[in-house]
Amino acid sequence: MQMLNEINNVVISPYFNLSEFACPCCKKIMLHPLLLEKLEKLRKILERPVYINSGYRCPKYNHQIGGVVNSYHCIGLAADIKVKDINLIKLLGYAEDVDFSGIGFYEKKNFLHLDVRPTKRIRWRE
């Protein structure tokens, strides 16, 4: 069915489309408004596109790619992002300004994990 290609193709904020956050395997999605709000804020500060490497993950997909059990990606609270032409340390600084509660710094793979977990702030590096 052709129209299924349009599933989740919904503009949800000035800079993001819902489809960017959907699970790649099944197109299912959960997205917390606070995560979107903070990503939107980050996008405005950066003045350049923020690519969502990974948004929502269904448990099956999360397992497939070796994500941690109970990942915040599986409840719509996390996104892995990539931004072109910006140093990852600099990007980290901007993410800190926006105050995500969880920030993972993935130096080799060149991306940041950002989440809005309700528990205490946590930072890690890989």
Ligand SMILES: [Zn+2]
């Ligand atoms: Zn899936």
Ligand SMILES: [Zn+2]
């Ligand atoms: Zn992540």
